[in-house]
Amino acid sequence: MGNAWLKYDEKETQTCMEFGKNYMEFISKCKTERVCVKESIEMAEKAGYRDFKEIISNGESLKAQDKIYYNMMNKSIVLMHLGNDPLEKGMNLLGAHVDSPRMDLKQRPLYEKDGLVYLDTHYYGGIKKYQWVTIPLALYGVICKKNGEVVEISIGDQETDPVFVVSDLLIHLASKQLQKSAAEVVEGENLNVTFGSIPVKEEDKETVKANILDLLKKKYNVEEEDFLSAEIEVVPAGKARSCGLDESMILGYGHDDRICAYPSLMAQLQMENVDRTCVTLLVDKEEIGSVGATGMQSRFFENFVAEVFYALGDYSEIKVRRALQNSHMLSSDVCAAHDPNYPEVTSDRNMGEFGHGLAICKYTGSRGKSGCNDASAEFMAVLRKLFDDNNVSWQTSELGKVDAGGGGTIAYIMGNYGMNVVDAGVPVHNMHSPAELCSKADIYEAYKGYIAFLKECK
Ligand code: MN
Ligand code: MN
Numbered sequence: 001m002g003n004a005w006l007k008y009d010e011k012e013t014q015t016c017m018e019f020g021k022n023y024m025e026f027i028s029k030c031k032t033e034r035v036c037v038k039e040s041i042e043m044a045e046k047a048g049y050r051d052f053k054e055i056i057s058n059g060e061s062l063k064a065q066d067k068i069y070y071n072m073m074n075k076s077i078v079l080m081h082l083g084n085d086p087l088e089k090g091m092n093l094l095g096a097h098v099d100s101p102r103m104d105l106k107q108r109p110l111y112e113k114d115g116l117v118y119l120d121t122h123y124y125g126g127i128k129k130y131q132w133v134t135i136p137l138a139l140y141g142v143i144c145k146k147n148g149e150v151v152e153i154s155i156g157d158q159e160t161d162p163v164f165v166v167s168d169l170l171i172h173l174a175s176k177q178l179q180k181s182a183a184e185v186v187e188g189e190n191l192n193v194t195f196g197s198i199p200v201k202e203e204d205k206e207t208v209k210a211n212i213l214d215l216l217k218k219k220y221n222v223e224e225e226d227f228l229s230a231e232i233e234v235v236p237a238g239k240a241r242s243c244g245l246d247e248s249m250i251l252g253y254g255h256d257d258r259i260c261a262y263p264s265l266m267a268q269l270q271m272e273n274v275d276r277t278c279v280t281l282l283v284d285k286e287e288i289g290s291v292g293a294t295g296m297q298s299r300f301f302e303n304f305v306a307e308v309f310y311a312l313g314d315y316s317e318i319k320v321r322r323a324l325q326n327s328h329m330l331s332s333d334v335c336a337a338h339d340p341n342y343p344e345v346t347s348d349r350n351m352g353e354f355g356h357g358l359a360i361c362k363y364t365g366s367r368g369k370s371g372c373n374d375a376s377a378e379f380m381a382v383l384r385k386l387f388d389d390n391n392v393s394w395q396t397s398e399l400g401k402v403d404a405g406g407g408g409t410i411a412y413i414m415g416n417y418g419m420n421v422v423d424a425g426v427p428v429h430n431m432h433s434p435a436e437l438c439s440k441a442d443i444y445e446a447y448k449g450y451i452a453f454l455k456e457c458k
Pocket of ligand 1: 097
């Protein structure tokens with residue numbers, strides 16, 4: 001407990017800053033769940049992980065200390081390092097999500113209005129819509145063509161790329177707009193991305209759109225109809241930056257929840273000769289309720305565990321159930337850091353603070369803990385000892401004042417298997433905004449905490 005910066009000597013301060021720098025590179029590059037999964041696979045393969053789908057299709061078997069990954073539709077990934085102990089004894093699981101709030105293109109996004117071309121969007125996750133106007137935006141995603149070809153889109157983050165924007169009303173003409181409530185000042189249907197303005201001379205109607213379609217054909221060899229089978233996400237353009245004169249913090253897009261995904265991945269990849277099987281789950285769709293095939297409510301992880309038993313030559317239904325129930329999990333997600341500008345929502349003594357380390361939320365939820373996984377006191381005691389023994393700075397946290405609001409994570413879903421789960425993440429300011437803020441010390445302490453958990457939690 002206490003401020004982590006105070007315990008660091010010069011060398012550890014440097015290690016912490018270096019970890020922050022590497023993390024900034026990761027989030028500057030990985031702005032969507034798809035890019036996160038792709039990058040994680042590259043990093044995992046370098047660390048000796050093998051594609052489990054390949055192992056299954058070759059009919060190969062698995063043994064202790066094998067490292068495998070399972071790519072779920074390019075949007076979620078499981079990394080597993082098999083331990084010396086029987087899998088039935090349970091796993092040490094780290095789980096984080098790699099989707100972040102953003103705007104998604106609609107299936108028929110392209111239109112021209114009054115001489116300008118726009119992309120129509122439907123926002124994803126909980127956002128304050130007024131925060132997403134007048135900032136440089138980038139586009140990421142895939143356009144899947146009928147012939148099976150997948151065109152990858154990434155525009156806005158290279159120096160020479162153009163960027164995009166959603167316009168807002170000038171202050172001079174905004175007197176009526178400013179009377180509206182903040183929830184309505186920018187409406188969801190008005191989140192239209194400005195996409196082009198040069199007309200084509202030969203045509204007499206929809207001329208700017210014709211030019212844009214021409215460019216799409218030339219640059220990406222796609223037709224307007226191809227957007228029908230596309231997933232394109234609109235995210236803030238630009239890199240994450242150090243924040244503060246002391247450079248102690250990071251301002252960037254997507255801390256929620258890559259700030260937990262990255263240290264989880266780094267901890268997982270460096271494990272050696274483990275006794276308990278170590279797993280890191282990086283999942284999609286948390287921001288919209290963990291639904292769908294790639295969300296945590298999907299049974300893909302359970303199915304994967306069954307497949308692993310099968311490849312170990314040891315499959316039985318009861319063993320799968322035991323392995324899940326005997327597991328321990330840190331469900332890693334961001335929490336709200338105390339913000340001195342908004343003390344009215346802070347729960348005194350029970351709020352995450354910058355620099356105080358990994359934040360353990362025994363429960364989240366809203367309106368009387370509703371929808372939360374309330375971790376058991378027994379498990380909290382195990383973790384207290386684990387973190388204290390390993391000199392990990394950690395703190396407890398609630399999402400805010402009782403009845404001020406609330407939120408959830410993937411913890412309760414994994415709790416359904418009867419395993420011990422607790423929320424363990426990093427406190428942030430500006431959650432769900434285009435520029436979230438965190439402390440470098442907290443992400444570094446989270447990393448140390450995750451290593452200790454994977455190695456030693458029994
Ligand atoms: Mn989250
Ligand atoms: Mn979130």
